[in-house]
Amino acid sequence: MDAITLTIDGAAVTVRRGATVLEAAQQAGIYIPTLCSDHDLEPYGGCRLCIVEIEKMAGLPTACTTPATSGMVVRTATPAVNEARRDIVALLLADYPDDCPACTGDDRCDFHQVVAYLGLDEQPFRRLHRSIPIDSSNPFFERDLDYCIACGKCVRTCDEVVNVDAIEMASRGYTILPSAFGGKPIVQSNCISCGECVVRCPTAALMPKERRLPAQEVKTTCPYCGVGCQIYLGVSDGQVISVRGDRDNDVNRGLLCVKGRFGVAGYVNHPERLTLPLVRKDGALRETTWDEALEMVAGRLAGFGKGEVAVISSAKCTNEDNYVIQKFARTVLGTNNIDHCARL
Amino acid sequence: MGKLTGLLKRRGAPETHTVLVCQGTGCQSSKSDQIQAALQQEIVQLGLSDRVKVKSTGCHGFCQRGPTLIIEPDGIFYTRVKAQDVPEIARCHLDDGQIIDRLLYQHPGTLEAVSHYHDIPFYKKQQRLIMRNCGQINPEDIQDYLDTGGYQALRNVLSGMTPEQVIAEIRRSGLRGRGGAGFPTGQKWQFCRDSAAPQKFVICNADEGDPGAFMDRGIMEGDPYTILEGFTIAAYAIGASQGYIYVRAEYPLAIKRLRIALKQAREHGFVGDHILDSDFSFDVTIKEGAGAFVCGEETALMASIEGKRGMPRARPPFPAQSGLWGQPTNINNVKTLASIPVILTRGAEWYSSIGTETSKGTAVFALTGKIANSGLVEVPMGTALRQIIYDIGGGVPGGKSFKAAQTGGPSGGCLPADFLDLPVDYESLTQAGSIMGSGGLVIMDEATCMVDIARYFLSFTQHESCGKCVPCRVGTKQMLEILKDITTGKGRAGDIDLLVRLGNSIKVGSLCGLGRTAPNPALTSIRYFRDEYDAHIRDHRCPAGVCQELA
Numbered sequence: 001m002d003a004i005t006l007t008i009d010g011a012a013v014t015v016r017r018g019a020t021v022l023e024a025a026q027q028a029g030i031y032i033p034t035l036c037s038d039h040d041l042e043p044y045g046g047c048r049l050c051i052v053e054i055e056k057m058a059g060l061p062t063a064c065t066t067p068a069t070s071g072m073v074v075r076t077a078t079p080a081v082n083e084a085r086r087d088i089v090a091l092l093l094a095d096y097p098d099d100c101p102a103c104t105g106d107d108r109c110d111f112h113q114v115v116a117y118l119g120l121d122e123q124p125f126r127r128l129h130r131s132i133p134i135d136s137s138n139p140f141f142e143r144d145l146d147y148c149i150a151c152g153k154c155v156r157t158c159d160e161v162v163n164v165d166a167i168e169m170a171s172r173g174y175t176i177l178p179s180a181f182g183g184k185p186i187v188q189s190n191c192i193s194c195g196e197c198v199v200r201c202p203t204a205a206l207m208p209k210e211r212r213l214p215a216q217e218v219k220t221t222c223p224y225c226g227v228g229c230q231i232y233l234g235v236s237d238g239q240v241i242s243v244r245g246d247r248d249n250d251v252n253r254g255l256l257c258v259k260g261r262f263g264v265a266g267y268v269n270h271p272e273r274l275t276l277p278l279v280r281k282d283g284a285l286r287e288t289t290w291d292e293a294l295e296m297v298a299g300r301l302a303g304f305g306k307g308e309v310a311v312i313s314s315a316k317c318t319n320e321d322n323y324v325i326q327k328f329a330r331t332v333l334g335t336n337n338i339d340h341c342a343r344l
Numbered sequence: 345m346g347k348l349t350g351l352l353k354r355r356g357a358p359e360t361h362t363v364l365v366c367q368g369t370g371c372q373s374s375k376s377d378q379i380q381a382a383l384q385q386e387i388v389q390l391g392l393s394d395r396v397k398v399k400s401t402g403c404h405g406f407c408q409r410g411p412t413l414i415i416e417p418d419g420i421f422y423t424r425v426k427a428q429d430v431p432e433i434a435r436c437h438l439d440d441g442q443i444i445d446r447l448l449y450q451h452p453g454t455l456e457a458v459s460h461y462h463d464i465p466f467y468k469k470q471q472r473l474i475m476r477n478c479g480q481i482n483p484e485d486i487q488d489y490l491d492t493g494g495y496q497a498l499r500n501v502l503s504g505m506t507p508e509q510v511i512a513e514i515r516r517s518g519l520r521g522r523g524g525a526g527f528p529t530g531q532k533w534q535f536c537r538d539s540a541a542p543q544k545f546v547i548c549n550a551d552e553g554d555p556g557a558f559m560d561r562g563i564m565e566g567d568p569y570t571i572l573e574g575f576t577i578a579a580y581a582i583g584a585s586q587g588y589i590y591v592r593a594e595y596p597l598a599i600k601r602l603r604i605a606l607k608q609a610r611e612h613g614f615v616g617d618h619i620l621d622s623d624f625s626f627d628v629t630i631k632e633g634a635g636a637f638v639c640g641e642e643t644a645l646m647a648s649i650e651g652k653r654g655m656p657r658a659r660p661p662f663p664a665q666s667g668l669w670g671q672p673t674n675i676n677n678v679k680t681l682a683s684i685p686v687i688l689t690r691g692a693e694w695y696s697s698i699g700t701e702t703s704k705g706t707a708v709f710a711l712t713g714k715i716a717n718s719g720l721v722e723v724p725m726g727t728a729l730r731q732i733i734y735d736i737g738g739g740v741p742g743g744k745s746f747k748a749a750q751t752g753g754p755s756g757g758c759l760p761a762d763f764l765d766l767p768v769d770y771e772s773l774t775q776a777g778s779i780m781g782s783g784g785l786v787i788m789d790e791a792t793c794m795v796d797i798a799r800y801f802l803s804f805t806q807h808e809s810c811g812k813c814v815p816c817r818v819g820t821k822q823m824l825e826i827l828k829d830i831t832t833g834k835g836r837a838g839d840i841d842l843l844v845r846l847g848n849s850i851k852v853g854s855l856c857g858l859g860r861t862a863p864n865p866a867l868t869s870i871r872y873f874r875d876e877y878d879a880h881i882r883d884h885r886c887p888a889g890v891c892q893e894l895a
């Protein structure tokens with residue numbers, strides 16, 4: 001690895017060449033408040049909370065946009081830096097509704113975390129109010145722009161990560177806000193409801209309609225298709241209530257589609273979902289055990305010769321399962337008649 | 345001066361005249377094109393065609409007195425000419441050699457008529473280098489430019505100078521960028537020259553978005569050739585093969601003339617492949633900007649050329665390392681580029697003898713506001729404000745007294761009478777809390793409310809803020825709200841300190857120059873006119889009588 005070493009708050013930090021000062025600090029476990037940066041997005045430099053002092057550089061450069069260079073000396077929390085940061089957060093708060101629906105009192109919300117870190121003890125600025133109608137048109141999430149801090153993460157996510165470009169930053173100055181084309185409800189845009197923007201929104205502006213917090217999370221593979229995205233299912237009272245992508249997994253790196261993010265809980269919890277195999281006895285389907293069901297299927301299949309059966313597998317199985325079923329069909333059952341539900 | 349009506353010296357000899365008719369945006373809006381057509385017709389009718397030539401020129405700078413025309417070789421200057429004056433001009437002056445008194449410029453103080461262009465105080469005290477050809481040549485005829493020695497600088501460069509020698513010469517001249525920040529031009533070129541890349545770009549920044557500024561427009565309309573020549577030399581120096589001129593779409597005449605100049609330069613082999621039979625090839629594309637103020641900021645401008653939203657981005661990397669489409673790019677203002685040919689033909693030594701220790705050459709101002717002579721003014725750097733305002737500008741009209749001079753537009757500050765003897769250059773203006781900017785100079789009289797002015801500028805910057813970063817987007821909104829409160833009698837104790845604190849946070853926290861300078865009009869007016877703020881907040885009184893709610 002082509003590495004460089006710099007000094008952050010007195011500590012020597014070695015990072016790969018090309019890393020930003022923010023990445024270097026994060027690698028060293030040094031907290032720098034941020035609201036507009038995300039490791040999936042290009043550096044932006046909009047919220048200005050990550051400003052730091054860097055020797056031999058004028059002013060207060062932003063850690064998220066400044067490339068780390070060898071021998072650089074960075075100070076992340078000097079009085080000048082924190083004073084400016086406090087004014088920036090106070091400006092945002094003067095413009096932010098008091099009753100935040102996202103507030104759970106914990107650190108789940110990025111904005112909450114930043115405010116807590118800076119320890120704001122006064123609000124010197126004028127109270128500003130917006131009242132933009134809530135857009136609830138999307139079945140899975142709501143957009144309440146009174147809480148928007150115009151960090152642009154949603155728009156950049158849609159562009160850089162999802163490549164759909166359903167939304168853009170419209171207008172400018174104080175009135176700049178994310179907007180679907182022509183200011184229409186988001187459901188009328190080409191939004192694919194993947195929710196990647198909702199995940200990244202640092203405030204309560206973009207919120208899933210299901211807001212309960214799970215009691216525990218279970219790591220699993222998304223059951224919807226063959227990609228095999230890794231997810232955490234959030235569970236409370238025996239019910240799946242949330243889904244979160246696993247950022248550390250190479251298959252999906254945390255990204256999910258609409259089905260994985262918003263569709264799993266619906267069918268897992270559905271009263272008609274089959275949880276046991278059914279066999280037809282005396283003209284009616286009846287629940288049975290896996291052993292009995294498999295026994296029966298194996299027995300019946302044994303009665304057919306090569307090429308006499310067809311196998312249909314499912315898009316909801318993983319690639320590995322689909323591989324195994326075709327192998328089973330060709331080598332055990334001796335049939336090439338194998339197809340897939342996605343073609344039906 | 346005495347009575348001017350009379351016969352010119354050379355009366356009797358068959359007189360040849362050239363009539364220079366201003367066809368700048370200002371004069372055209374008062375029908376100078378019709379005047380020129382009528383004059384042409386009259387000359388034909390009188391049979392004067394073989395000894396009178398009529399020539400369109402760009403702006404003379406004295407737009408307030410337009411339409412203007414100059415009759416050469418004597419340099420007789422007629423102002424506020426109307427179509428009905430044309431027969432008299434043709435018959436009396438062009439045919440008979442009689443000067444027409446009533447069309448001469450009248451000194452606003454003495455009411456004396458001044459016949460000669462060069463004797464008018466507005467011009468007499470100026471030193472025109474950048475605008476040397478403006479109002480003199482036909483901006484749509486390259487031959488006129490060539491006749492004044494145009495393109496000699498490019499010839500010299502391509503026939504005998506290495507790029508390094510060109511850069512060294514520009515460095516020696518001390519030229520600094522005229523786009524606002526005053527960065528040394530030679531050094532900037534060197535950075536870009538040193539960036540190794542197969543493709544480099546040069547950009548001419550002609551976005552000129554400051555309210556009330558029209559210097560760059562005047563130069564593009566008056567002498568587009570010198571800009572192109574300087575641009576080509578810049579490209580040669582840094583090693584660029586492609587250039588973009590980014591002009592705001594609201595300047596149709598400037599765009600038209602640039603296009604004509606570019607076409608003619610191409611025909612003459614000054615632009616294109618193997619320029620003047622050298623190994624150097626360079627082409628230019630003219631881009632029309634959509635007119636957002638922030639698109640004049642270099643990184644936003646480049647995003648706009650790339651077809652993206654015109655939003656600034658953080659530097660580093662600087663354009664010289666990674667600019668347009670990620671390639672090393674050099675960006676200069678119109679006036680910076682227009683200074684290049686004259687520096688190279690007359691030499692760095694000569695150029696650096698003009699101006700002050702740290703600011704060389706001349707400054708171009710758009711002098712407007714409460715001033716007798718408004719227009720475009722070019723003076724050596726270091727000229728005192730007083731000279732510009734009184735000697736050239738003719739002072740504050742209407743018997744009112746001077747209150748403040750605003751330099752640098754929405755990024756600048758308001759300087760009170762104490763600063764009238766301030767030599768105008770980059771450092772002294774910055775020290776005084778304002779900036780040189782690109783050359784807006786607005787004069788304010790006693791009837792101006794400084795709080796209201798600050799409110800006006802903040803509403804401009806708030807509206808023009810791109811909205812990307814919090815300090816600028818929300819901070820200027822807060823400053824504007826506080827200023828609105830103060831001007832409507834709702835100011836609170838502590839508001840002044842709050843404005844100062846917030847202004848400083850915006851300056852240190854903002855991403856680009858727009859936010860970093862947006863608080864200046866408020867901060868300088870607090871610094872120099874704090875008592876006016878106090879009067880508004882404490883006594884609910886507007887000393888200038890401007891703020892309606894407080895009258």
Ligand SMILES: Cc1cc2nc3c(=O)[nH]c(=O)nc-3n(C[C@H](O)[C@H](O)[C@H](O)COP(=O)(O)O)c2cc1C
Nearest residue numbers: 521522523549552553640641642676677680857858
């Ligand atoms: C908000 C903003 C607007 C600007 N507008 C202009 C402009 O209209 N023309 C210009 O030449 N420079 C403008 N600049 C400065 C440019 O970013 C850049 O510094 C300049 O073009 C460099 O040219 P110079 O080195 O010749 O001065 C602007 C800067 C800011 C921050």
Ligand code: SF4
Nearest residue numbers: 148149151152154201
């Ligand atoms: S909706 Fe959320 S992510 Fe999008 S700009 Fe607003 S605060 Fe940022």
Ligand code: SF4
Nearest residue numbers: 810812813816856859
């Ligand atoms: S300072 Fe203002 S104009 Fe510049 S990037 Fe920030 S919001 Fe945009």
Ligand code: FES
Nearest residue numbers: 034045047048064
């Ligand atoms: S995280 Fe760097 S500016 Fe927002």
